[in-house]
Amino acid sequence: MLNPYNNPNIEEFEIKENLMSVIKKRFSTYGYQQIRTPAFESYDMYSNITGTVSKGEMIKVIDPSGDVLVLRPDVTIPLTKMISKSLLREQRLFYIQDVYRQNSQREITESTQAGVECFGENSPFIDAEVIILAIHTLRDLGLKNFKIEVGHAGFFKEIIEQIQVTGQQLEQIKALIQSKNVIEMEPYLSSLTISTEAKEAIRQIPVMYGDPETVIQQAKELTLNENMENILQRLMEINELIKDYNASDYILFNLGLINHMNYYSGVIFQGFVGNVGMPVLMGGRYDHLGEQFSNSVPAIGFAFDVDLLLQARKQQGLNISVDSAADICIFYDQNRQKEALSMSYELRNYGYKVITNITGLPAKKHVYFSGDRSPYLGGNEKQPFTTMEELLQLLKQNEGEQN
Amino acid sequence: MERITIALAKGRPAKSTIELLKKTGSRFQDLHEDSRKLLFYNEDNTMKLIFVKALDVPTYVEKGAADIGIVGKDNIMESEADVYELLDLQIGKCMFAVAGKPNHTVPSGKPLTIATKYPNVARRHFQKKGQEIEVVKLNGSVELAPIIGLADYIVDIVETGNTLRENGLVVHEEMDAISTRLIVNKASFATKSKEVQQFIQQLRTAMEG
Secondary structure, X not given: OOOXXXXXXXXXXXXXXXXXXXXXXXXXXXOOEEOOOOOEEEHHHHHOOOOOOOHHHOOEEEOOOOOEEEEOOOOHHHHHHHHHOOOOOOEEEEEEEEEEEEOOOOOEEEEEEEEEEEEOOOOHHHHHHHHHHHHHHHHHOOOOOEEEEEEEHHHHHHHHHOOOOOHHHHHHHHHHHHOOOHHHHHHHHHOOOOOHHHHHHHHHHHHOEEOHHHHHHHHHOOOOOHHHHHHHHHHHHHHHHHHHOOOHHHEEEEOXXXXXXXXXXXXXXXXXXXXXXXXXXXXXXOOOHHHHOOOOOOEEEEEEEHHHHHHHHHHOOOOOOOOOOEEEEEEEOHHHHHHHHHHHHHHHHOOOOEEEOOOOOOEEXXXXXXXXXXXXXXXXXXXXXXXXXXXXXXHHHHHHHHO | OOOEEEEEEOOOOHHHHHHHHHHOOOOEOOOOOOOOOOEEEXXXXXXXXXXXXXXXXXXXXXXXXXXXXXXXXXXXXXXXXXXXXXEEOOOOOEEEEEEEOOOOOOOOOOOEEEEEOXXXXXXXXXXXXXXXXXXXXXXXXXXXXHHOOOOOEEEEEEOOOHHXXXXXXXXXXXXXXXXXXXXXXXXXXXXXXXXHHHHHHHHHHHHHO
């Protein structure tokens, strides 16, 4: 017989729900509270902000009064706007919501993001704690072989401020760093008229990757000013804190990490799981984004791509579907309907999954009200009972035997 | 050791890449360029080799279906894939160029019509120069387009220039240099660091030898 519980849609939904509940639980143990943002946001809110979702990526809608709205392309921006206008600037928020984008082939993509935003404090302690929260959640999900790459948005920005290049040249330098393209970096840099120190720093950025302490040592040789020294100091402090959490195995430093979201101002990071090609999480510190709305608010956050996490768990054989069968199915003759239905109501009150007079769905236990006999629990032998208490007793005994 | 998957471009460029792989000491059973098999394992199963269409190699690597890809720079540029590009294998050298009839001119301000197999490369190139273009995407015999008036110019790879000459075309502008490159998926670089680095080192040594 066709079992509707084997519907792959139901199964996928259940697996996704379970994954999200693991994430929710972990986020809340770090003091974060769940929040929702509207599905439709003002187009101007996004287009007036520099360094955020590009205009072409947003899905626009026109409302009856002629205003342009977008289908929520991101959650960080509206949350930052809310906090920067609020009197309560110290808040820990999390969300699990769908975001909508349009790619260069004009295909609309819908993906679920699960993220946190920690507003109100700028300290290495908070930076490390947020990174640890990401690691903690990935461990909760049972994932093996994952790494968090940690970098700093300021490191590259400081170098760029020391040199005179055109917008096009800057884009080219960024592209070469992001692809760690040392081969083409060399000839390209020699074509530019910038200081030898800056050239050397840019040349080294792509290879400053791997063990945190080694990377810091390498980077120290290249600092061009005090700001860069402070940045390295901050990264070292974060690394020490991560060590205190015993999480060093999961951390790599990558000073060539440049997030395409331009609003990041401090530590930035992304997480990779083995055999999943794209980052499963991205985040960082963005202390100045609030200024673009009203007040500056120190803030750091990250978001998981839930669909990539599902893919990662599937590849590691972790997406075990839950038992979807009902606990009890009650079969009754017409003359026993009142008894049977009131019993089903009461059993559901106790938390049992109950169906009545349905043969097409699987159930673990069967209760029968037939003829004038006292009701009984089916099984290898009929187990009659007279009161609700007796039935509960029998069900518990049966569970005990099964375990 | 975790197994690494390497994607190679099918066809002409495969030959010299296979030669290079042989030099690294990794042995793949039945591997030669005429084989129709698309999937090979090395002796101790630490490497999987897959053959895919050249333009698909960057996509396979970006999505993580392969950890490493060996493919021409032309295809990397066209795919715009977000990957690491770590090694120049110094083979399959040629260049991108804008070519057309010798005396062809277009009134300034008018958009150029460009015929090409590489629409993204062409768009980016002319965008940088602030020149508006219309792209005609072709899948082969691109040289024909300016001759029969389908396009003002073509953007294509030029190796010796023979094909251009035989069709009465000349290079108007040299663009990027092209050669076979090694690209790596960003997640693999983080999670299979040791394996990936080791493979790159082997290739380097083989290139020197």
